[in-house]
Amino acid sequence: MIDLTETAQNAVKSAICTAAQPVTGLRIMVEGGGCAGFKYTMGLAEAPKPDDTVIERGGIKLFIxxxxxxxxxxxxxxxxxxxxxxxxxxxxxxAKSNCSCGRSFS
Structure with a gap:
């Protein structure tokens, strides 16, 4: 479903290790908005929401x-x-098209 490069895995692990509150994974979602119509949203999460899909990549739990x-x-x-x-x-x-910012798409 979703892949994290080794560089992304290291960045997420570093963020998890330095988080002020307990974190068990990374929540990823798409929302309306951004330059091209949709934007990616990510954030550290204490736990998945009830309807999230949970996968693991490189020892990191992803909550989709x-x-x-x-x-x-x-x-x-x-x-x-x-x-x-x-x-x-x-x-x-x-994505049919991407915005130059790299964080939104259509």
């Missing part, structure tokens, strides 16, 4: 919002560090 599963199927998440900016990027085969 039920309504986002189809839109995220086959997506690879990476973490990129560059001079301009650093952050997570999404390679989503379901």
């Amino acid at each position: 919002a039920k309504d986002s599963c189809a839109q995220l199927a086959g997506t690879t998440i990476d973490f990129v560090v560059s001079l301009k900016s650093s952050g997570f990027t999404f390679d989503n085969p379901n």
